[in-house]
Amino acid sequence: FCLRNPSEHQHLRYNPLRDTWVLVSAHRMKRPWAGQVEKPPEEHIPRYDPRNPLCPGNTRANGEVNSDYDSTFIFENDFPALQPDAPDPGSDQHPLFQSKAARGICKVMCFHPWSDVTLPLMKKHEVLKVIDKWAGLVEELGTKYPWVQIFENKGAMMGCSNPHPHCQVWASNFLPNEPALSDRCQRAYYKKHGEPLLLQYARQEAEKKERVVVENSDWLAVVPYWATWPYQTLLLPRRHVLRITDLTTGEREGLADIMKRLLTKYDNLFEISFPYSMGWHGAPTGTHLKEDNSHWHLHAHYYPPLLRSATVKKFMVGYEMLAQEQRDLTPEQAAEKLRNLPEEHYKTREN
Amino acid sequence: FCLRNPSEHQHLRYNPLRDTWVLVSAHRMKRPWAGQVEKPPEEHIPRYDPRNPLCPGNTRANGEVNSDYDSTFIFENDFPALQPDAPDPGSDQHPLFQSKAARGICKVMCFHPWSDVTLPLMKKHEVLKVIDKWAGLVEELGTKYPWVQIFENKGAMMGCSNPHPHCQVWASNFLPNEPALSDRCQRAYYKKHGEPLLLQYARQEAEKKERVVVENSDWLAVVPYWATWPYQTLLLPRRHVLRITDLTTGEREGLADIMKRLLTKYDNLFEISFPYSMGWHGAPTGTHLKEDNSHWHLHAHYYPPLLRSATVKKFMVGYEMLAQEQRDLTPEQAAEKLRNLPEEHYKTREN
Numbered sequence A, B: 001f002c003l004r005n006p007s008e009h010q011h012l013r014y015n016p017l018r019d020t021w022v023l024v025s026a027h028r029m030k031r032p033w034a035g036q037v038e039k040p041p042e043e044h045i046p047r048y049d050p051r052n053p054l055c056p057g058n059t060r061a062n063g064e065v066n067s068d069y070d071s072t073f074i075f076e077n078d079f080p081a082l083q084p085d086a087p088d089p090g091s092d093q094h095p096l097f098q099s100k101a102a103r104g105i106c107k108v109m110c111f112h113p114w115s116d117v118t119l120p121l122m123k124k125h126e127v128l129k130v131i132d133k134w135a136g137l138v139e140e141l142g143t144k145y146p147w148v149q150i151f152e153n154k155g156a157m158m159g160c161s162n163p164h165p166h167c168q169v170w171a172s173n174f175l176p177n178e179p180a181l182s183d184r185c186q187r188a189y190y191k192k193h194g195e196p197l198l199l200q201y202a203r204q205e206a207e208k209k210e211r212v213v214v215e216n217s218d219w220l221a222v223v224p225y226w227a228t229w230p231y232q233t234l235l236l237p238r239r240h241v242l243r244i245t246d247l248t249t250g251e252r253e254g255l256a257d258i259m260k261r262l263l264t265k266y267d268n269l270f271e272i273s274f275p276y277s278m279g280w281h282g283a284p285t286g287t288h289l290k291e292d293n294s295h296w297h298l299h300a301h302y303y304p305p306l307l308r309s310a311t312v313k314k315f316m317v318g319y320e321m322l323a324q325e326q327r328d329l330t331p332e333q334a335a336e337k338l339r340n341l342p343e344e345h346y347k348t349r350e351n
């Protein structure tokens, strides 16, 4: 038995960013699927819809009118999960009934004035504008808040209720669970091994090549060794970078390039607009800006739900929720499949 | 501001079983939903279907023929994620590329010979048979394996691909992430407070009442203070019990009673067969049987996905996957709603 032919035997893999394990049972792909099938993503979206609250010039739920924007457009979420002025819940602080104040701000950013494009279909200079705005938002909100979470829910399957290309930014007065865990793991690794975990990881993967999906001189996209979602990827800069705000102009251009290529491959996999949730993790901000955060390395996680086709997703349910995440193909198999896909988008391919 | 009227203000709550926080933003229920709607569960399932591999007397994928069972029926999963004899992956054990052998066994248990019943529609003595078999499986597999995970994925929405009432049992040679975390948290609490976490919690909730959904002399079902899923519940015995095998005959009867009542309320909430994933957590087994596990307290988690109606679920996506789980109604609101529902099943109610 060796990892080149693991499709016959289940095993566990360690996720050093979360200090957890994933069960890899690749032989499960052979099982027939008689369960739920999803509605494939809507393929025909009008470029402009007078009723869509995200389009330029339209009126939103709260009566505000969008500007007639021709690039990106940022506004405050009309139904924010975090507001700046929530009072302290003042619980009794019994160890089993602990509560804390949560304050913050939720913003929405439209990527483009058109509803019928997505990041992989946008031009490189348009994607670059999105990246600059991401950095701008982290810069701005990071002066006040310790955590600024940029994330994109893409596709109805991932709870996205508006087809217009957009992401969200939720900044909070607390470090949420996932970055807090990632911070602990990266800090411990740095202390023990003297090098940032993800910097070492990026170098190793660049050498090994078997999990690399796309790369350029500044960036690397891999299916991580410990991936849980079938086609999960991790996007990493090659240089040691703490935060998205620290990226050079060249690195931002490289990021626009690799994002376009990665997301084009995603769309090409099942020839649909590939659903996912993605988000950025970098060193914390706010008061953490003054601390030493050398153990951190900027990265983006892409979590796409589909497993077998445009309509059959991986269900993370009973065993996964109660015991441990389990995957049905190896990360190497997923990486190879993505790597071998064309870099030209199926929608713009001539034939 | 007080917790009796928290619907206006977001706050964080602590989950002592996982050492994590959940963001409660109850005002989000006001936001309109224009996103994905699910297919409601199939209401008309034939009692016997000659093509259903779970029905009595039918032939399964591997050619085996089911017995002509008239109560429960247990067999080995035809597409197991865990097999008893997987070899050691023998990785290089670089700290970023760690793997381990995973061995185990996966079983399926049919609850009843009929496909058109579910636990809440079964008779109490039939539910009792299921409980006895659960205990029997933990007894049997627990002699060899440190963890025996009993779980039920109910409904196509939860990845269940067969409407016949059944659950699964996956036993492993390792302690999976979730029970390992729960073990650490319960152990630390016991050391610090001298009482098992969940025993103290059950007593407190029985007094407070505001999160109790149903109870009887031996059991309590609550929407936990730290619930993440909209109508999540936690089922707890009142007496200190380590494992399902330790339940007395009276406690098993009480469990059949409370399960039937809780699951009837679940079905009555939106008048559909309510989807969920559920599972049992008790003290670990195998070599752990000889250790002191007094910090453990047996419990079942119910994780149902629906939020607003039979067709609108809560999406745990971008922010939840990348940062922290967020809920849209308070646990107290959910408990009150469930508590006030009738205990007679909508399908058997006369009118």
Ligand SMILES: O=P(O)(O)O[C@H]1O[C@H](CO)[C@@H](O)[C@H](O)[C@H]1O
Binding pocket: A035, A314, A315, A316, A317, A318, A319, A320, A326, B153, B158, B159, B160, B161, B168
């Ligand atoms: O074992 P089943 O019913 O084929 O599969 C279902 O439950 C498993 C355990 O939670 C999951 O891994 C699968 O994604 C799900 O479809």
Ligand SMILES: O=P(O)(O)O[C@H]1O[C@H](CO)[C@@H](O)[C@H](O)[C@H]1O
Binding pocket: A153, A158, A159, A160, A161, A168, B035, B314, B315, B316, B317, B318, B319, B320, B326
């Ligand atoms: O903010 P939206 O797009 O209304 O909502 C979506 O993303 C949120 C953040 O991940 C989730 O909490 C919601 O369940 C999901 O539907």
